[in-house]
Amino acid sequence: MDLLGPLTAELDELLADADAALARHYPGERAGRQPVHTLYLPADRFQAGSVADLGAQASQVLAEHEQDFLTVIDGDEDLLARVRAKIETEPIEDLRIDFEDGYGTRPDEEEDAAAQAGGRALATLLGQDPPPFTGIRIRSFEPESRARGVRTLLLFLEALGQVPDGFVVTLPKVTAIEQVAGLAHACQRLEAHLGGRLQFEVQVETPQSVLGADGRVLLAPIVTAAEGRLTGFHYGTYDYSAACGIAAGQQSLDHPAADHAKAVMQVAAAGTGVRLSDGSTNRLPVGDHLVPGWQEHLRLIRRSLERGFYQGWDLHPAQLPTRYAATYRFFRDGFPAAAQRLHTYVSRQESAILDEPATARALSDFVARGLDCGALEESEVVTATGLQIGTLWAMARRPREGERA
Structure with missing residues (x-):
């Protein structure tokens, strides 16, 4: 394990420009x-x-x-x-x-x-x-x-x-x-x-x-x-x-x-x-x-x-x-299934659908967009998903108004 610290530092230096470019462009x-x-x-x-x-x-x-x-x-x-x-x-x-x-x-x-x-x-x-x-x-x-x-x-x-x-x-x-x-x-x-x-x-x-x-x-x-x-x-x-x-x-x-x-x-x-x-x-x-x-x-x-x-x-x-x-x-039709999958994902319940973090992010983004456009109400989202609205936005990685990306 003595190699780990020096190797990690070398990789950080090697990839510094790529990391900066990724953050800048995406x-x-x-x-x-x-x-x-x-x-x-x-x-x-x-x-x-x-x-x-x-x-x-x-x-x-x-x-x-x-x-x-x-x-x-x-x-x-x-x-x-x-x-x-x-x-x-x-x-x-x-x-x-x-x-x-x-x-x-x-x-x-x-x-x-x-x-x-x-x-x-x-x-x-x-x-x-x-x-x-x-x-x-x-x-x-x-x-x-x-x-x-x-x-x-x-x-x-x-x-x-x-x-x-x-x-x-x-x-x-x-x-x-x-x-x-x-x-x-x-x-x-x-x-x-x-x-x-x-x-x-x-x-x-x-x-x-x-x-x-x-x-x-x-x-x-x-x-x-x-x-x-x-x-x-x-x-x-x-x-x-x-x-x-x-x-x-x-x-x-x-x-x-x-x-x-x-x-x-x-x-x-x-x-x-x-x-x-x-x-x-x-x-x-x-x-x-x-x-x-x-x-x-x-x-x-x-x-x-x-x-x-x-x-x-x-x-x-x-x-x-x-x-x-x-x-x-569109959002109301898709909301029940999305809410159930989010609830299952967060509570770690067993399910026939094994959602990965990227899919959980997509599900959260779907619900957040439904809230943004007025198709969904906050109360029904909290009840159906078990998530607070701030947590939902964080999972979707979508900054709210006034926040930075």
Whole structure:
């Protein structure tokens, strides 16, 4: 045993750089809750009252078509009540004010005015009843739109007057790692000008953001290039599909090309604190397509959740009922088995399922996410698992708001 001390010291010295790199590149889950969706609203339609208006529209659709919605959710009255309460109290979790595809190409003077008006409107909203997360999608950092994107961001932030908590800048159509590094640099300069802390998310909607010309997978170096500012990878359904040559009629969240891109996103983001969001469906639940649209949206959200994508895009207030219904049902359906397995694991009871620590962590994370989104209540979690909430979060290795990873 005399060798043990010197050998351990030698190994620590030998692996010191690798240990530091691991801690730097893979810090683990970031603190705080993850929104279950991002709702994109064209900038010319955004006003201080937009969140309340969108919630009212969602409530109206639900009230007018309650029986249709009950049919879609298999007559689950409890789920209907939960969805109705969510829409009444917090209809939107993450609002993205869109100056890109949803806004379209406008004269510079018009976009300047919209950026300033949007910043002022968000400042007003922040003093009222804002969603937990907000942000702005600027134009891409391709040469032809780069200056316009930066100008819009600067004008918007100057009018806003501060960088609020939960504010995120969305960078679309990334085609090079250097564009991400460029936005990190711009954020640093804007912070020096305005104060606060800017973070951003990258939309994965070009093949070049997944695979480089030299055959390298680029999503992992994109995380590094963001210099700690990257909060998420968001899949862009239609731009990515079109760039891959997929016909318009087959473009969908569940196309094999979409699954491939999202699988690469998932591996690249694992352990980094960068969160994942699925994209949108353009088959909206409106008019004669209300029930089929709800059914399709419900199915796609459930599919995303089962594949570890706990967030997605919404484009219309009529999608809010199915967003919350699918999310709540996913966590409530899985909760009894997860709670029982956690209880068995912690109490070391004999079971037909032998869960390892990594699985116990996944079970804890599942329950913690159910609590975060409102699908589960703390009282039922404590009763069913026998765990205090702080212990649950510690097992999931998910820092709570205000804690460090």
